[in-house]
Amino acid sequence: MAETIAAQQAAAQAPSEADIEALLDELNVSSESNLISVLQDVQARFGYLPAPALEEISRRTKIRLSRVYGVVSFYAQFYTEPHGRHMIRCCRGTACYVRGGQRVIDAVKAELGVEEEQTTQDMMFTLQTVACLGACALGPLMVVDSTYHGNMDPRKALRVLQMYQEDSG
Amino acid sequence: MSRIDSLQELDVRRQRLSQRKENALRTITLCGGTGCIALGLPQVYTAFEHEIQQRSIGDKIRLKRTGCHGFCEQGPVVVVLPERFFYPGVQVDDVPAIIEQTALQGKVIDDLCYTDPVSGCKVAYEHDVPFYNLQERLVFRHNGELDPTDLDDYIVRDGYRALAKALCEMSPEEVIEQVKLSELRGRGGAGFPTGLKWELCRQSPGDDKYLICNADEGDPGAFMDRSLLEGSPHAIIEGILVAAYAIGARKGIIYVRAEYPLAVRNVNITLQQAREAGLLGANILGSQFSFDISVHEGAGAFVCGEETALVASLEGMRGMPRPRPPFPTQSGYKGKPTNINNVETFANIPLIILNGQQWYRAIGTKGNRGTKIFALAGKVRNTGLVEVPMGTTLRQIIFDIGGGIPGDHEFKAAQMGGPSGGCVPAQYLDLPIDYDSLKEIGAIMGSGGLIVMDEATCMVDVARFFTDFVQEESCGKCTPCRVGTRRMLEILTAITRGEGRLADIDRLEQLGEMIKQTSLCGLGQTAPNPVLSTIRYFRPEYEAHIHDDKCPAGVCQELITYRIDPEVCTGCHLCVRNCPQNAIAGEPKQPHEIITDRCVKCGICHDVCKFGAVVIE
Ligand SMILES: Cc1cc2nc3c(=O)[nH]c(=O)nc-3n(C[C@H](O)[C@H](O)[C@H](O)COP(=O)(O)O)c2cc1C
Numbered sequence A: 001m002a003e004t005i006a007a008q009q010a011a012a013q014a015p016s017e018a019d020i021e022a023l024l025d026e027l028n029v030s031s032e033s034n035l036i037s038v039l040q041d042v043q044a045r046f047g048y049l050p051a052p053a054l055e056e057i058s059r060r061t062k063i064r065l066s067r068v069y070g071v072v073s074f075y076a077q078f079y080t081e082p083h084g085r086h087m088i089r090c091c092r093g094t095a096c097y098v099r100g101g102q103r104v105i106d107a108v109k110a111e112l113g114v115e116e117e118q119t120t121q122d123m124m125f126t127l128q129t130v131a132c133l134g135a136c137a138l139g140p141l142m143v144v145d146s147t148y149h150g151n152m153d154p155r156k157a158l159r160v161l162q163m164y165q166e167d168s169g
Numbered sequence B: 001m002s003r004i005d006s007l008q009e010l011d012v013r014r015q016r017l018s019q020r021k022e023n024a025l026r027t028i029t030l031c032g033g034t035g036c037i038a039l040g041l042p043q044v045y046t047a048f049e050h051e052i053q054q055r056s057i058g059d060k061i062r063l064k065r066t067g068c069h070g071f072c073e074q075g076p077v078v079v080v081l082p083e084r085f086f087y088p089g090v091q092v093d094d095v096p097a098i099i100e101q102t103a104l105q106g107k108v109i110d111d112l113c114y115t116d117p118v119s120g121c122k123v124a125y126e127h128d129v130p131f132y133n134l135q136e137r138l139v140f141r142h143n144g145e146l147d148p149t150d151l152d153d154y155i156v157r158d159g160y161r162a163l164a165k166a167l168c169e170m171s172p173e174e175v176i177e178q179v180k181l182s183e184l185r186g187r188g189g190a191g192f193p194t195g196l197k198w199e200l201c202r203q204s205p206g207d208d209k210y211l212i213c214n215a216d217e218g219d220p221g222a223f224m225d226r227s228l229l230e231g232s233p234h235a236i237i238e239g240i241l242v243a244a245y246a247i248g249a250r251k252g253i254i255y256v257r258a259e260y261p262l263a264v265r266n267v268n269i270t271l272q273q274a275r276e277a278g279l280l281g282a283n284i285l286g287s288q289f290s291f292d293i294s295v296h297e298g299a300g301a302f303v304c305g306e307e308t309a310l311v312a313s314l315e316g317m318r319g320m321p322r323p324r325p326p327f328p329t330q331s332g333y334k335g336k337p338t339n340i341n342n343v344e345t346f347a348n349i350p351l352i353i354l355n356g357q358q359w360y361r362a363i364g365t366k367g368n369r370g371t372k373i374f375a376l377a378g379k380v381r382n383t384g385l386v387e388v389p390m391g392t393t394l395r396q397i398i399f400d401i402g403g404g405i406p407g408d409h410e411f412k413a414a415q416m417g418g419p420s421g422g423c424v425p426a427q428y429l430d431l432p433i434d435y436d437s438l439k440e441i442g443a444i445m446g447s448g449g450l451i452v453m454d455e456a457t458c459m460v461d462v463a464r465f466f467t468d469f470v471q472e473e474s475c476g477k478c479t480p481c482r483v484g485t486r487r488m489l490e491i492l493t494a495i496t497r498g499e500g501r502l503a504d505i506d507r508l509e510q511l512g513e514m515i516k517q518t519s520l521c522g523l524g525q526t527a528p529n530p531v532l533s534t535i536r537y538f539r540p541e542y543e544a545h546i547h548d549d550k551c552p553a554g555v556c557q558e559l560i561t562y563r564i565d566p567e568v569c570t571g572c573h574l575c576v577r578n579c580p581q582n583a584i585a586g587e588p589k590q591p592h593e594i595i596t597d598r599c600v601k602c603g604i605c606h607d608v609c610k611f612g613a614v615v616i617e
């Protein structure tokens, strides 16, 4: 269910062909370009990597589409679907784990009714887990958009989520 | 910013800066690292700005944002100079008092002082805090002092003097000789002798050579490279420049994790400053040496920290390692000779060049010179970054500097070296640690991640955790790593569910040895270490899971249940209110009960109960 709604939303949000062309022109994408840098720039603009953009990138860089997808799927940072209004990144690194990080992740999953890499039906939250956010001393760590929330436990994490839910009414 | 075109001009600039009169009465420094920012530093900074403006005391009180102090647990950290009054955990409400009493009157505020968890004493000055004064901060010396994005702040602290010395007074061969004699070993994990690597790269034929700074820092739990890049970016750039001169490289790349936005920002700012000052680009410091550095952001793959995978990723491909030789020093980025070193390795270079190899060799143990920065995290009171000479014992790091284990818990093990490392049990607390001693006991130095575990940590679960990690991060190119780690994970998962068999322990050991010997790159070759080391030191815990279906640490969910002890429960209702599953029944003032069917074992009731009535069985 979550996916179908996400797909509808994707269609609604998807950049037009002209948007894609314009961005790739602006980035000067050619067979000389570094594929990963191009993908990073495109994602920075659209928030994700729409399929038509990947096809156009493949055409311009003369890199086979299968290889482009190979790179996209290899790196955790690339998404092929738009994500929710708020990006929740929970750390699953060791330092956070030994202080109960998994319990935080489980609580967030249960509260939002999503698994890792999924978006809630209302497109409010996307849940991601990351290997380490580099603030291990404050573990368990949860980052919402770019705000760090340290020393989490399941209860505090749910309170943080509530804050964002209330904020957007 | 004016260009600095010679050693003399650099000296003049430094002298002029050091004679600059300090007009301010006091300077309030705030730690601007990711940790303190997470704990609310931006709000505190704004409050200070506001207070200073309101009182119109901008001429008397200076405000300065520094790099990470490394005492992340205690953030936001505020230090008032010149006395070095130390206030941890500062909140917005504390700001007026700090301005009034400490900054203006020079008085210490007892209530805001740090309390040493070991002695229970209040400590007023930064240099008396045991966490700091038991360390030997060389690489980290400037991190909490300077404004990382202020070039002059670095120059006045002897910044770029090592580069000037190398360029003006030493031949590239002499630089390499100094680094070789210093016995510096690479801090990225393997401990390869840095001088030797430089020599190999210099001797590789061809004029087009590259230099890469590995700032991928993939080991979860390690964050010293982040802190150095955020807090001392100019020192890293200086180290890279000296290396480039020694090797004869023309172009440098800093490959940094995308998860480190502040590091990326600070590095980009400082690169631009260095360029404008003539410290980067064409004819550096007026010499014949030209070199420039660009920044490349990673895209989130642990294996890209491995050098051949990193090169593949830089070339825009999937980050798959390839067999070595050829080593990158022979054929690396774009097929050219490429020297790859870790951030902390580069940070050591200015120290060696400026003070000489003999000075450097006096620190540490034979074959393991200098200091190492450890990222202390997990179940320890003072988490943060700890820099100590090689050969320091775990007990000194965890108990003297780290303040020991919080609560009344006991030390169980220290996980060292991340997913490639192992768990070090209590019997080795007094072993002097360096690259070689750790290897002997089945762990590794790795990048210096040090995660402390207490008796509430299940070692089988830890082994499963790491195997899950490497299994997920395995690039899939070679079979032993791709399939072998998956098999290990299946066995470990079964054990943590109480479905293990006695032969499983032997099978894990056999599989582990096989994966170690036959994998293509360092990821697979070291992936079984967490499993093998926990079997070696904590075998009875494995057996308890298998024989008795018990998790002695009370972690493995399938083997535990939560129960409320009716004798202890006061019926305060707190757990009922907090249970997200509505899985606790009971009237107020009557003992409560957990409805097992609904319970998802999230443990919130256990966390919130003030009376310890929720027991794990
Ligand atoms: C799976 C794997 C991950 C690695 N991750 C890192 C890393 O995050 N940072 C790093 O500096 N070195 C890492 N290394 C080591 C590098 O391959 C390389 O040895 C190192 O960057 C060389 O620098 P040094 O000689 O200064 O230590 C990793 C190695 C392996 C096998």
Ligand code: FES
Binding pocket: A091, A092, A093, A094, A095, A096, A097, A131, A132, A133, A134, A135, A136, A137, A139, A141, B220, B221, B222
């Ligand atoms: S382990 Fe969680 S931030 Fe590093």
